[in-house]
Amino acid sequence: MTNPASQPTNGNFRCAAISAVKHDYVARGVASHPRFELVVVADDPQVPDWAHERNQQLADDFRIPYVRDVERALREFGVQIAIVSSEAERHCDLSIRAALAGKHVIQDKPLTTRMSEADRLVAAIEQSGVKFLMWNRNFLPSVLNASQRISAGEIGQPLAAHVDFYFAKDAGPFKGSRRPGYPPMDWLAFQLAAHIDGSDGAVGNEPIGELSNEGIYPLGYLQMLVGARVQRVFARSTAHFHQVNADNGVEDLASMTLEMEGGLIGSVAVGRSGAASHPSGGEMKLQVVGTKGALVVSEARPDIGIYYRDQPPREPRQRRVAGENDFLLAENFAQAIDHNRETILNARASRDIFATITAALKSCETGQPVEVE
Amino acid sequence: MIRLAVCGDEARWQMVSARLRGGSINCSLNAADLHPPPGTYDALLLVTPKLQQVGLIERALADGKHVLLVSPTELPPAELESFATSAKQAGVQFAVVNPDRYLPSRQLVRQQLDAGKLGRPGLIRMYRWEPTPASSSNTLPSPLLLDLDLAIWLMGPSPNSVFATETPRATDGTESGRTIQVHLGFPDGPMALLSYSSALPPGDDYRSLSVMGSAGAAYADDHQNMQLIYRGQHPQALRAEEGIRPLVNLTQDFVDALQTQRDLSPSLVEWHRVRTIGQAVEQSLISRQTISMEGA
Numbered sequence: 001m002t003n004p005a006s007q008p009t010n011g012n013f014r015c016a017a018i019s020a021v022k023h024d025y026v027a028r029g030v031a032s033h034p035r036f037e038l039v040v041v042a043d044d045p046q047v048p049d050w051a052h053e054r055n056q057q058l059a060d061d062f063r064i065p066y067v068r069d070v071e072r073a074l075r076e077f078g079v080q081i082a083i084v085s086s087e088a089e090r091h092c093d094l095s096i097r098a099a100l101a102g103k104h105v106i107q108d109k110p111l112t113t114r115m116s117e118a119d120r121l122v123a124a125i126e127q128s129g130v131k132f133l134m135w136n137r138n139f140l141p142s143v144l145n146a147s148q149r150i151s152a153g154e155i156g157q158p159l160a161a162h163v164d165f166y167f168a169k170d171a172g173p174f175k176g177s178r179r180p181g182y183p184p185m186d187w188l189a190f191q192l193a194a195h196i197d198g199s200d201g202a203v204g205n206e207p208i209g210e211l212s213n214e215g216i217y218p219l220g221y222l223q224m225l226v227g228a229r230v231q232r233v234f235a236r237s238t239a240h241f242h243q244v245n246a247d248n249g250v251e252d253l254a255s256m257t258l259e260m261e262g263g264l265i266g267s268v269a270v271g272r273s274g275a276a277s278h279p280s281g282g283e284m285k286l287q288v289v290g291t292k293g294a295l296v297v298s299e300a301r302p303d304i305g306i307y308y309r310d311q312p313p314r315e316p317r318q319r320r321v322a323g324e325n326d327f328l329l330a331e332n333f334a335q336a337i338d339h340n341r342e343t344i345l346n347a348r349a350s351r352d353i354f355a356t357i358t359a360a361l362k363s364c365e366t367g368q369p370v371e372v373e
Numbered sequence: 374m375i376r377l378a379v380c381g382d383e384a385r386w387q388m389v390s391a392r393l394r395g396g397s398i399n400c401s402l403n404a405a406d407l408h409p410p411p412g413t414y415d416a417l418l419l420v421t422p423k424l425q426q427v428g429l430i431e432r433a434l435a436d437g438k439h440v441l442l443v444s445p446t447e448l449p450p451a452e453l454e455s456f457a458t459s460a461k462q463a464g465v466q467f468a469v470v471n472p473d474r475y476l477p478s479r480q481l482v483r484q485q486l487d488a489g490k491l492g493r494p495g496l497i498r499m500y501r502w503e504p505t506p507a508s509s510s511n512t513l514p515s516p517l518l519l520d521l522d523l524a525i526w527l528m529g530p531s532p533n534s535v536f537a538t539e540t541p542r543a544t545d546g547t548e549s550g551r552t553i554q555v556h557l558g559f560p561d562g563p564m565a566l567l568s569y570s571s572a573l574p575p576g577d578d579y580r581s582l583s584v585m586g587s588a589g590a591a592y593a594d595d596h597q598n599m600q601l602i603y604r605g606q607h608p609q610a611l612r613a614e615e616g617i618r619p620l621v622n623l624t625q626d627f628v629d630a631l632q633t634q635r636d637l638s639p640s641l642v643e644w645h646r647v648r649t650i651g652q653a654v655e656q657s658l659i660s661r662q663t664i665s666m667e668g669a
Binding site: 159160162164166168174175234236237238239240241253255257259263264265266267269271273274276277278283285287289290291292293294296298367368369 | 539
């Protein structure tokens with residue numbers, strides 16, 4: 001049952017950005033939908049100055065107040081929706097507080113850094129009767145099309161599903177490029193400095209590897225394409241590219257072999273492979289084998305090539321077009337609220353994905369396949 | 374000039390012969406002519422040799438001919454070892470090769486790795502989907518052996534761990550494809566994912582290779598090499614093939630090795646290594662556990 005207090009007025013939703021220190025693109029993406037209006041930015045008073053600065057920036061851009069009191073913002077601005085994009089370790093706490101205040105929640109990835117928090121979030125969402133959406137990429141045109149083809153039975157019953165998901169981005173000095181004796185790189189200090197040129201990753205006090213930070217995307221694809229829960233996982237990971245990952249003991253390259261419900265198998269490769277590894281942001285592919293055929297899908301398509309003299313080296317040569325991911329995610333969320341339906345990636349599915357990643361990280365440590373809780 | 378005796382499509386071999394330096398296809402064997410006169414050739418080259426051709430290989434070695442076996446997945450390791458012993462006694466070369474190492478696309482990737490342009494390989498990702506229904510035996514599909522070889526050839530060291538899983542197979546005796554996932558771990562962190570399936574409907578296969586290196590990456594993907602043909606309704610995708618070059622490349626390499634007297638015996642050692650890893654894959658499929666290759 002949807003919480004009546006969280007129903008829209010005049011069909012539109014008033015939204016609070018509850019911390020926008022990690023990505024402001026989630027709030028901006030939601031606000032791009034005409035039914036969603038960003039009315040306030042809020043955060044806890046004790047967050048560090050850099051966090052306040054980022055929140056204030058978003059508030060200034062939208063010409064809305066920044067309130068250093070989350071509960072007051074949720075209470076006094078007539079919002080139905082909280083958009084959470086804090087440091088990963090605060091995600092669930094903020095989302096739970098919003099849910100308990102009767103607000104629907106849109107949350108940035110990753111879900112959390114702790115399994116107990118994931119379980120607490122699922123309980124809070126389900127008990128509060130509010131909707132939850134983990135921001136994802138499932139409505140990219142190619143992914144949507146693949147999902148529709150599989151649902152229509154064009155390749156028969158899926159047997160195996162694979163995702164390659166590499167971000168061709170740098171993250172500071174390459175591994176091994178610093179002189180011996182240099183102190184280890186501080187995770188948070190690096191992420192804050194890297195924010196200027198957009199090469200930051202998972203900002204926060206807890207270092208987070210690529211599997212934890214980005215794994216939601218490929219696993220979200222699999223969840224939508226084949227709809228089977230992962231039961232067992234074998235994984236390998238390494239800090240292969242970047243010194244900041246190596247110094248902080250978190251991976252920037254990982255691979256998972258998955259055993260899923262119904263005998264499906266699958267695999268995922270994720271990495272932050274360096275800007276030099278791809279001309280346009282990274283190789284991202286979905287490959288599904290079925291009983292009657294198979295699909296090979298480039299996540300980036302449709303795209304077009306743009307090349308010109310004196311082109312900046314970091315400007316993508318292939319440019320994605322016709323994407324409606326932001327609008328469709330927001331629309332999916334609105335429909336879920338309007339018709340009391342589940343979202344494309346709800347709290348329980350997000351929790352299951354986090355459980356898969358947790359099992360994968362354990363497998364990386366033990367070298368053995370691990371059952372997913 | 375090295376004179377080669379070969380078996381199979383004569384027209385295709387003539388195309389190879391026209392492209393060879395220092396070698397020629399002198400003798401194309403067929404079912405009626407399985408034992409060429411010793412004076413007519415210097416070396417025997419067989420692609421995917423069958424068990425029925427063991428006698429031909431033994432006689433060639435006994436006659437002092439060099440032998441190259443391409444993709445000898447159907448021959449037991451003990452037989453290959455016996456050939457190697459015979460070759461040593463006769464003072465000739467005996468070698469086995471994976472033809473995929475000679476695909477121009479794969480050779481270019483290896484060259485970039487050797488030149489250090491891609492840095493240290495961290496992840497090798499391979500897909501091979503085929504329309505061939507697999508046999509009901511528990512033996513690893515032969516193409517997967519070739520992929521294992523290719524992954525190790527590109528990575529450098531041998532894997533130190535092997536994990537594999539596959540979709541459940543039909544228990545009613547019907548022929549169905551096998552869909553297998555192999556996960557290799559290498560010392561100090563690198564990894565390889567090999568996705569094999571023989572469940573495709575009749576038609577073309579699909580192959581893809583990507584190598585993520587510490588300084589760059591290479592992508593050799595059929596998806597990127599498709600041409601389109603429009604004949605109404607949806608267009609069809611047609612792969613831009615690498616043609617006869619793999620066969621030319623491996624034949625030329627064999628001829629060059631014979632002319633320069635390069636020792637080809639390590640090829641059998643590498644092949645045995647791949648068979649051992651293949652056995653580990655089979656063990657993992659049965660046990661559903663990781664197989665350690667430390668000390669193997």
